[in-house]
Amino acid sequence: MRHLLDFQGWTKAQVENTLDTARVMAEVLERPVKKVPALQGFTVATVFFEPSTRTRISFELAARRMSADVVSFAAQASSLQKGESYKDTLLTLEAMGIDAYIIRADSAGVPHQATRWVKGVVVNGGDGRRAHPTQALLDAYTLLEALGTLEGRKIAIVGDILHSRVARSNVELLPLLGAEVWVAGPPTLLPQSLPGARLTPHLDEALAEADAVMVLRLQKERMEAGLIHLQDYIAHYQVTEARLKKAKPGAFLLHPGPMNRDIELEGTLADSERSLVNRQVRNGVAVRMAVLYHLLVGKGR
Amino acid sequence: MRHLLDFQGWTKAQVENTLDTARVMAEVLERPVKKVPALQGFTVATVFFEPSTRTRISFELAARRMSADVVSFAAQASSLQKGESYKDTLLTLEAMGIDAYIIRADSAGVPHQATRWVKGVVVNGGDGRRAHPTQALLDAYTLLEALGTLEGRKIAIVGDILHSRVARSNVELLPLLGAEVWVAGPPTLLPQSLPGARLTPHLDEALAEADAVMVLRLQKERMEAGLIHLQDYIAHYQVTEARLKKAKPGAFLLHPGPMNRDIELEGTLADSERSLVNRQVRNGVAVRMAVLYHLLVGKGR
Amino acid sequence: MRHLLDFQGWTKAQVENTLDTARVMAEVLERPVKKVPALQGFTVATVFFEPSTRTRISFELAARRMSADVVSFAAQASSLQKGESYKDTLLTLEAMGIDAYIIRADSAGVPHQATRWVKGVVVNGGDGRRAHPTQALLDAYTLLEALGTLEGRKIAIVGDILHSRVARSNVELLPLLGAEVWVAGPPTLLPQSLPGARLTPHLDEALAEADAVMVLRLQKERMEAGLIHLQDYIAHYQVTEARLKKAKPGAFLLHPGPMNRDIELEGTLADSERSLVNRQVRNGVAVRMAVLYHLLVGKGR
Structure with a gap:
């Protein structure tokens, strides 16, 4: 290259x-x-x-x-x-x-x-x-460090997929290393299609048996543009300790930062042992x- | 440390x-x-x-x-x-x-x-x-350079003591080196107490026989907050050549910068031989x- | 020096x-x-x-x-x-x-x-x-690189001469190296006199047989101040391929940058072989x- x-x-x-x-x-x-x-x-x-x-x-x-x-x-x-x-x-x-x-x-x-x-x-x-290719490379590096391999692993990306260059680059990169990538978000923040990923508006479906969950930053602009309501988003898409029970035990958590604690993810999760945020x-x-x-x-x- | x-x-x-x-x-x-x-x-x-x-x-x-x-x-x-x-x-x-x-x-x-x-x-x-500990350390360094020792020396700090981290750090540090520290300012800009320093609203009392005078920057915000009136401040607290006659002959002048010339101090004093501002x-x-x-x-x- | x-x-x-x-x-x-x-x-x-x-x-x-x-x-x-x-x-x-x-x-x-x-x-x-002396030095360097010598060469500077430190420094410097400097611009943007240069409100006169043309940036502020009208400026002072025919064949083009393409100069000229902008x-x-x-x-x- x-x-x-x-x-x-x-x-x-x-x-x-x-x-x-x-x-x-x-x-x-x-x-x-x-x-x-x-x-x-x-x-x-x-x-x-x-x-x-x-x-x-x-x-x-x-x-x-x-x-x-x-x-x-x-x-x-x-x-x-x-x-x-x-x-x-x-x-x-x-x-x-x-x-x-x-x-x-x-x-x-x-x-x-x-x-x-x-x-x-x-x-x-x-x-x-x-x-945002260097972000995806560091995500891949961090995932490999934590999981050993990406071959056959399920990675869920959650949030505003439509506007996210981080999601797009990860969807390009992670499958090259053998990962199965799911993306989940509100219908208004999901693209029509995203080659390389499986799309769902149901958070639980993306989280089910996932090895790692990448939470995206929620941009205030989306609310201002009327694409989502904050309380609805939190109710249905905030990644919480409870919801992570759907994923594999010990599933890891990633976030490209900066985080909105208690918006896109439960604040305490960011500091838990699952979190790879500082490793990223x-x-x-x-x-x-x-x-x-x-x-x-x-x-x- | x-x-x-x-x-x-x-x-x-x-x-x-x-x-x-x-x-x-x-x-x-x-x-x-x-x-x-x-x-x-x-x-x-x-x-x-x-x-x-x-x-x-x-x-x-x-x-x-x-x-x-x-x-x-x-x-x-x-x-x-x-x-x-x-x-x-x-x-x-x-x-x-x-x-x-x-x-x-x-x-x-x-x-x-x-x-x-x-x-x-x-x-x-x-x-x-x-x-603002490095400011106090550089003030101590500069005072020692000029006075040889701080043992038994009287240092006056003048201005908005209440809001000043520079004053606070100097009041912590200089007595460790043996100095006697006085702080002077308008009653609205003096704290109730300041361990390590002697407080007075009378500039002359602080200046009397001082070996060095540290003039603080006057923040415009204090005027906007109604804590002082500029002309009153200048009349009672501006450090001038004339007022410095109360201090020891040749007493030194310090200022953490940036200076408001002709507000907290007489402009020409800043460039006089007494001034240690550039040494600071x-x-x-x-x-x-x-x-x-x-x-x-x-x-x- | x-x-x-x-x-x-x-x-x-x-x-x-x-x-x-x-x-x-x-x-x-x-x-x-x-x-x-x-x-x-x-x-x-x-x-x-x-x-x-x-x-x-x-x-x-x-x-x-x-x-x-x-x-x-x-x-x-x-x-x-x-x-x-x-x-x-x-x-x-x-x-x-x-x-x-x-x-x-x-x-x-x-x-x-x-x-x-x-x-x-x-x-x-x-x-x-x-x-802006380093600008003039780099202009001289660039002109010498292109023309070999400035001895007897005619250099035209075009635009807002009145407010231009670039013009002023070039008018000081280039004649020292033997160049004849002409400056051209709208009457409202020409100084009364400029020792070292010949002044003219007629672009063609400045361009005639010139070895190189330096086009100045047009500041929006001049229009706001009512000194010129944009369409008038473009009509009479924009340096274009057609107008450059008055100059020597292959005459070079300089601009101190950043350029307003299609305002002070025809946009395509900036990328032509005549342009020394990147060399500058x-x-x-x-x-x-x-x-x-x-x-x-x-x-x-």
């Missing part, structure tokens, strides 16, 4: 290769001196046309821990306000000699377009409702190191 | 030890190449739930000059806006492998709570009205280097 | 010396590892009292590629909001041990004043309508490296 945009055309071997490198990176992160010279002299730009501190910091740490330089471009503080296009912004950064672009955008397809404009490598840091964040840095390493100096070239 | 939250339980020896290290750091800062490898491979996060560019830059420089990596989290640009709690923010950073947190918050106690959430070390960068800023970097060094690699561990 | 504020008092030899160093820096930027240790241990502060992401990132990369540390101060996020003056801001940074200041300000003269306040070197990153951005990093190097460690000292 030359860029990481989504998982179209990826093979199981490529995924495993990336996750293997992430495991090496995770060992680096356990050392007292969490720094290797792998990307010395490379410059990584985070180009965020939509704000997200936690994703930005995760990529920034991934780059710095491999000794890359990092520059941050955020649309709010930028000349985009003066009408500069995505393209001109990226061409400007390209001319400054950036090696890798982490692009986040509220409209789908911006990272794809970027690959036509710049010579550097592009990593999709989340685009519209389309894809931890693994995110290792996975992003692996992705940048592959694209910039590894076999990705 | 494992964290720096305030000076509860601190001994004179601990303070002197920290200031001794700060003196070594100050020598590093006099070199043409102001950089040592002491914190290579460590990552320091500035976590500012309340904005403050100068404090952030001071800590950032302190960390960088010891070769640490620095990431900055500011609540404005962050998912806190989406309702994420202080706790989840810090747990997320913790999972990313941060070694030290510089936490600034508008509510008192956030840095204390943080020590229960994270494994890394916590430095209080100012919390509500409660404490300069010493701030050295003191913060010492604190981070002690907590991360020194005897603090 | 001790600072870079504008080109008053500069000689041709000094300009050529700076551009020669920039050529060496440009070679560094072609290497796989774009990093040299020239400024290790130095700290560069970008002090932006007016926002500009692209200029900030360009300077930041220039500093980092010579291994300097960089801290960023932006007025919006800062205590300037609390009424702190430019002077106190700079004195604070000075006390923290900054070696070089890149200062951008909406009012002319702030960088000049700064040289009286700080001991470190000052680089004008653009002040009001007055000067690329050369900007090399030129800024040269300036920082000269001022901090080179003959500038």
Whole structure:
């Protein structure tokens, strides 16, 4: 791969290769001196046309821990306000000699377009409702760490599936590793179809015998748009200790963060032993190191 | 000490030890190449739930000059806006492998709570009205530099004592080094009591024979809240050349910055030879280097 | 030179010396590892009292590629909001041990004043309508790269000359290298006189036999102020393929960015072979490296 945009055309071997490198990176992160010279002299730009501190910091740490330089471009503080296009912004950064672009955008397809404009490598840091591939890779890494394998495992994704790039990327990725993916949510927040996943408006059906449950963040905007009512959502889709009894004993809980405790999930669940939320964040840095390493100096070239 | 939250339980020896290290750091800062490898491979996060560019830059420089990596989290640009709690923010950073947190918050106690959430070390960068310990350490360092000793010296702190974490931390720290601390301000801006200090609404009483006068910044919010009238404040509490005649000849002037010239102090005083304001800023970097060094690699561990 | 504020008092030899160093820096930027240790241990502060992401990132990369540390101060996020003056801001940074200041300000003269306040070197990153010397240096570098020499060459600058620091700095600099500079724009956007340049309200006169055309960005504020009407501007001053026929065959096109495509210039022109826009951005990093190097460690000292 030359860029990481989504998982179209990826093979199981490529995924495993990336996750293997992430495991090496995770060992680096356990050392007292969490720094290797792998990307010395490379410059990584985070180009965020939509704000997200936690994703930005995760990529920034991934780059710095491999000794890359990092520059941050955020649309709010930028000349985009003066009408500069995505393209001109990226061409400007390209001319400054950036090696890798982490692009986040509220409209789908911006990272794809970027690959036509710049010579550097592009990593999709989340685009519209389309894809968030490093999130799915860290989810896969975390699930494998907890479950050993994804072969034949049932993973339930719960919440606003329709608008979720996290769901979409996981539905692309997890089946490659042998998982059976179910997605559940209110009818107004479910797509018509989602190749790779089984859809249901019944939470219990998705949870039944699941090995792990991924709870999505509920966006306030959905309520404002009249797509759901908060109390209805909580009544029918909040993931609770009680409802998790349908799943396999000890089934794990994931959430891409930031969590709305006591909205999409019972607050105490987030801190329970089932929760892999902090592992996800931890693994995110290792996975992003692996992705940048592959694209910039590894076999990705 | 494992964290720096305030000076509860601190001994004179601990303070002197920290200031001794700060003196070594100050020598590093006099070199043409102001950089040592002491914190290579460590990552320091500035976590500012309340904005403050100068404090952030001071800590950032302190960390960088010891070769640490620095990431900055500011609540404005962050998912806190989406309702994420202080706790989840810090747990997320913790999972990313941060070694030290510089936490600034508008509510008192956030840095204390943080020590229960994270494994890394916590430095209080100012919390509500409660404490601003690195400011007090740099004030102590600067006073010692100017006066030689604090034993038996009279230090006057003037202004809005009630809402000032700077005053509170200095009142905790300076007596440990033998100073007698007086605080003066309008009755509406004085606390009922302040253990460690002598309180007075009469500026002249605090200034009388003082060795140094620390002038606090007057917050516009106090006027809006009807606690004071600007002209009254200026008439009775502005520190001027004339009023300083009550103090010891050559008494020094400190201010935590940023100053409102001609409000809390006569503008020209800030640039006079009495003023230690720039020394305070300069010493701030050295003191913060010492604190981070002690907590991360020194005897603090 | 001790600072870079504008080109008053500069000689041709000094300009050529700076551009020669920039050529060496440009070679560094072609290497796989774009990093040299020239400024290790130095700290560069970008002090932006007016926002500009692209200029900030360009300077930041220039500093980092010579291994300097960089801290960023932006007025919006800062205590300037609390009424702190430019002077106190700079004195604070000075006390923290900054070696070089890149200062951008909406009012002319702030960088000049700064040289009286700080001991470190000052680089004008653009002040009001007055000067933007690194922009002019990168324009000169780019023109020399394209034309071989500026001796006897005709350069046309088109647009809002009156409010443009880019025009002003180019009019100071390019004649030193032998160029004949014409400036053209609507009468309401032309100054009374501009020593070093020939002024005309007739675009065709400026374009006639020009070797290169520099198109300035049209600020929306000018329309709001009633100085021009957009359709009139486009009709009479937009630089188009057709109008460029007046210029020498193959005349080059420059723009300081960000561009308003199809306003000040025909959109397709920006991507044509004539366009040096991306070269300008690329050369900007090399030129800024040269300036920082000269001022901090080179003959500038």
